[in-house]
């Protein structure tokens with residue numbers, strides 16, 4: 001059995017809405033083994049994104065312990081969390097989140113600007129990542145010149161360019177049609193099988209969840 | 225670091241607002257730089273009249289040639305002082321009478337003041353830099369005058385071969401035009417000393433004596449003249465005299481201009497602030513994405529400051545460039561020291577241009593500060609929201 005890459009114990013997350021505290025995660029425990037491809041499902045508003053954000057180091061739990069890639073996220077400062085994300089997390093967003101004024105390759109190169117790589121090394125790596133997602137010949141294109149599916153593939157190239165420990169994807173096919181969604185899911189499957197990437201994907205599409213090795217359901221602040 | 229091209233392209237994407245804000249900032253820099261150039265031009269124009277080896281002798285207490293009265297017998301005492309060395313060439317000194325007359329302006333209604341210098345034989349020889357560029361020198365003892373090229377043609381009758389009335393029923397004829405590298409002499413009329421005396425009932429007096437003194441002997445000469453109680457005179461280096469003449473006017477103009485520029489800069493900075501604020505609001509998700517990817521708060525702050533400063537620099541370059549074009553313009557205005565018309569130019573210096581660019585940068589910095597701080601506070605979770 002591989003060691004766990006995500007270890008959450010007794011995680012509680014409450015948000016303050018006005019005077020009312022709302023408990024989104026309620027004493028949740030989760031272990032994700034290295035190299036797995038897991039889907040996280042659940043009704044809208046059940047806290048899937050909240051959980052993903054905690055694992056990705058975007059937010060801190062109200063209570064509980066969170067160790068991801070060997071780092072204790074609970075005790076880290078904002079700056080340390082930013083470094084943690086740069087080093088360990090590859091992000092894939094529902095709305096792709098490419099910077100519109102940058103070309104595909106410039107978008108992919110962004111995470112590498114936080115490393116010590118030289119300009120040529122950065123270009124080479126970004127180009128390799130674009131080759132993996134099959135968009136090498138579109139590297140000079142701006143996001144508006146690409147289809148939604150192509151934009152998401154560029155975003156995936158950006159997520160893998162840094163060789164992250166874990167890839168988190170929040171509804172990565174939510175804005176795509178069936179055909180483009182399948183392309184993205186094939187790509188994620190390939191990243192998991194061929195490149196041994198650990199992937200955690202939030203989705204409410206059962207079709208997408210089928211592709212993952214494990215599907216977890218979140219409801220009432222707990223994993224079923 | 226977030227690449228600068230990211231900011232540059234964002235400025236190009238919203239090119240209309242970028243242009244409008246840059247124009248506003250540019251206008252402020254233009255006012256700032258032009259006014260300092262004018263102030264500098266006034267100083268330079270006056271300073272150009274000065275030679276390092278000339279002492280100016282005035283009545284004690286007089287602040288300008290025009291206010292000073294020196295009796296004829298004093299001239300010899302001043303110019304034959306034992307501390308005054310004999311010059312290698314040219315006259316030892318000259319005594320001149322300065323008055324102001326009212327003349328009809330050309331191309332504008334109304335009258336304006338012009339300075340008239342009553343000169344004796346040695347005046348041109350004493351100032352070897354002055355050149356007659358049209359016509360000839362005036363004959364001494366005649367009713368011929370010469371006119372500086374800066375006021376030539378600015379008043380009725382003040383051009384070559386024309387005549388005008390020095391005083392009622394005292395017509396004089398312009399026989400020559402002179403130039404002096406842009407000095408204030410170029411804004412004067414030079415007439416015969418005795419003619420000026422007779423026309424203005426100033427027989428037996430002059431306004432000012434200039435003496436040739438090499439700088440090393442100046443202090444001794446000054447002490448000798450000023451210690452003579454009967455003479456009751458003051459001695460200044462010529463450069464010092466002209467500095468005092470231009471000081472008030474140039475400082476006033478510089479102060480006015482800087483005040484106006486600072487006043488307008490508040491508006492320009494607000495403009496920069498508003499566009500940068502809008503940019504931050506529009507790019508909320510982009511900022512969140514950058515934060516999620518691991519860029520620090522500081523790098524976001526820095527990036528938006530850079531963007532604001534680049535915007536301001538664009539305005540600064542526009543404004544400074546436009547102010548350089550003012551260098552082509554001749555500017556005529558009243559010199560407050562003599563209340564007569566004097567012609568100035570906008571004199572640029574690298575310091576003034578650099579000052580304008582720095583001014584723009586500071587406006588960009590202050591205008592961009594609050595939006596940049598707001599940008600740095602955008603939460604990375606915002607990147608996840610759709």
Ligand SMILES: Nc1ncnc2c1ncn2[C@@H]1O[C@H](COP(=O)(O)OP(=O)(O)O)[C@@H](O)[C@H]1O
Nearest residue numbers: 015016017024043044045046047048049050051
């Ligand atoms: N920053 C926040 N402040 C207050 N409430 C929040 C915040 N983020 C999420 N929530 C609430 O937490 C609950 C779970 O949200 P989310 O994790 O986005 O759900 P899901 O992704 O499963 O649809 C929702 O009720 C949402 O309104």
Ligand SMILES: [Mg+2]
Nearest residue numbers: 048049050170
């Ligand atoms: Mg969600």
